[in-house]
Amino acid sequence: MNRIYMIGFMGCGKSAVGRRLSFLLKLPFYDMDKEIVRQTGKTIPEIFEEHGEEYFRELETKFLQNFKNDHCIISTGGGVTMRKANQKIMRNTGLVLFLDAPFREIWRRIHRDPNRPIVRQSTREEIEELHKARYRDYKQTAHITIRTEFRTLRQITQYAAFQVKRLKGE
Ligand SMILES: Nc1ncnc2c1ncn2[C@@H]1O[C@H](COP(=O)(O)OP(=O)(O)O)[C@@H](O)[C@H]1O
Numbered sequence: 001m002n003r004i005y006m007i008g009f010m011g012c013g014k015s016a017v018g019r020r021l022s023f024l025l026k027l028p029f030y031d032m033d034k035e036i037v038r039q040t041g042k043t044i045p046e047i048f049e050e051h052g053e054e055y056f057r058e059l060e061t062k063f064l065q066n067f068k069n070d071h072c073i074i075s076t077g078g079g080v081t082m083r084k085a086n087q088k089i090m091r092n093t094g095l096v097l098f099l100d101a102p103f104r105e106i107w108r109r110i111h112r113d114p115n116r117p118i119v120r121q122s123t124r125e126e127i128e129e130l131h132k133a134r135y136r137d138y139k140q141t142a143h144i145t146i147r148t149e150f151r152t153l154r155q156i157t158q159y160a161a162f163q164v165k166r167l168k169g170e
């Protein structure tokens, strides 16, 4: 299959770049978090509060297992690479792009956002540890790593489009 997956830590720009890339490449766009909200009728904080993180992880895996569309862009949630099964599905069904942003920038973007339950429950130090702990999985799962520091959303999107075309031999 021919999908493009955006992966990386919370706040690295997966949703913002994925949406822009979908306009540029003229492909349908799916944000996994939004799809899960639509399917369950609950917000992400509600799912975490009412059912816990494991339940949310199960919804992510089910989404990846049941999703049928090809030729599209999927922005994932930052925890999607925690499960090997998810890593495998993504690598086997598309190109995986990792947006690598420096932690201080990530923190600046996410620390006040009420829609990310993991951030609400944790200190800056804990989130920084999580970022470090997840980094290797992002690197291992990705076909391409895109460093986002000092780049605008427009520049990152154009660079991502260039890399996608190069890897597809277009
Ligand atoms: N390179 C960038 N330059 C400026 N703002 C950015 C950049 N990348 C992301 N943002 C902004 O940071 C916030 C978080 O981005 P988002 O796409 O929601 O991250 P993610 O989906 O990876 O958690 C959004 O307001 C987004 O517009």
Ligand SMILES: O=C(O)C1=C[C@@H](OP(=O)(O)O)[C@@H](O)[C@H](O)C1
Pocket (backbone or CB within 6 Å): 008, 009, 010, 011, 014, 015, 033, 044, 076, 077, 078, 079, 080, 115, 116, 117, 118
């Ligand atoms: O990193 C995580 O564990 C999470 C990231 C979020 O998505 P974003 O990466 O788009 O913020 C969302 O899936 C949920 O709050 C959990």
Ligand SMILES: [Mg+2]
Pocket (backbone or CB within 6 Å): 014, 015, 016, 033, 075, 076, 077
């Ligand atoms: Mg997002």
